[in-house]
Amino acid sequence: MSDTAVRVEGLAKRFGDVQALGDLSFQVAPNEIFGLVGPNGAGKSTTLRIMSTLLSADDGEVSVFGADVTSAPNAVREAIRYLPEEAGAYENLTGRRFLQFVAGFYADDPGELLERGVELADLGERITDKTSEYSKGMTRRLLLASSLMTEPQLAILDEPTSGLDVRNAREVREVIKDYPSPERSVILSSHNMLEVEYLCDRVGLINEGEIVAVGSPTELVAEYDVENLEDVFMEVTA
Numbered sequence: 563m564s565d566t567a568v569r570v571e572g573l574a575k576r577f578g579d580v581q582a583l584g585d586l587s588f589q590v591a592p593n594e595i596f597g598l599v600g601p602n603g604a605g606k607s608t609t610l611r612i613m614s615t616l617l618s619a620d621d622g623e624v625s626v627f628g629a630d631v632t633s634a635p636n637a638v639r640e641a642i643r644y645l646p647e648e649a650g651a652y653e654n655l656t657g658r659r660f661l662q663f664v665a666g667f668y669a670d671d672p673g674e675l676l677e678r679g680v681e682l683a684d685l686g687e688r689i690t691d692k693t694s695e696y697s698k699g700m701t702r703r704l705l706l707a708s709s710l711m712t713e714p715q716l717a718i719l720d721e722p723t724s725g726l727d728v729r730n731a732r733e734v735r736e737v738i739k740d741y742p743s744p745e746r747s748v749i750l751s752s753h754n755m756l757e758v759e760y761l762c763d764r765v766g767l768i769n770e771g772e773i774v775a776v777g778s779p780t781e782l783v784a785e786y787d788v789e790n791l792e793d794v795f796m797e798v799t800a
């Protein structure tokens with residue numbers, strides 16, 4: 563078992579004229595929820611997509627539980643589940659069939675995974691409705707359940723509560739909060755500083771493609787001698 567869940571070292575990525583990431587480094591420990599926080603366009607999704615093997619880096623190294631994204635992408639894919647910022651479910655399937663469909667990729671007998679997914683989604687009787695009839699929040703909960711039911715070593719969640727109402731966001735946060743274990747970690751991005759303070763053991767503040775501050779919310783607030791994480795954000799992205 564690797565003692566580092568994620569290691570990002572000197573990561574760089576350019577899209578045409580835009581240097582999205584430049585020399586970005588941080589680490590995530592097992593049993594940790596790590597938050598990537600930063601302004602629009604700072605490079606959060608680009609980092610998460612490289613970590614998910616969906617995008618290649620121009621330079622630098624990323625490994626997930628010891629597996630390198632470039633030389634061992636299949637090992638990384640086995641270790642992770644990635645919930646993109648804008649994701650949808652197959653609209654002609656019911657929520658339950660969708661979970662069964664995903665579970666089928668991960669187990670010969672997907673029954674146990676499916677029941678775990680149904681429990682995590684917590685959609686009650688609506689789980690048997692077609693996903694085309696779901697609200698945005700219901701779809702998000704279904705997708706989060708489909709990501710976590712297979713118990714990946716690393717759950718990569720891009721803005722997991724984006725667009726959710728207060729109750730749904732709160733319930734999704736509880737599911738995420740319960741997820742880490744000595745063999746499991748979470749990395750997420752969020753624009754909600756209260757959420758990040760509540761959920762994350764450590765936070766990396768990213769600005770213009772570089773990590774500009776890293777630490778626990780308490781450490782960062784003390785280091786910058788401010789009231790809360792939002793103040794830290796304002797200081798380091800000024």
Ligand SMILES: Nc1ncnc2c1ncn2[C@@H]1O[C@H](COP(=O)(O)OP(=O)(O)OP(=O)(O)O)[C@@H](O)[C@H]1O
Pocket residue numbers: 577580581582600601602603604605606607608609
């Ligand atoms: N496929 C792409 N083609 C061109 N430019 C891209 C592409 N993906 C990202 N970028 C650019 O890279 C930079 C970082 O984008 P990224 O989506 O990683 O930011 P972000 O921190 O996730 O932003 P947000 O908070 O708005 O979701 C931005 O300038 C963006 O326009």
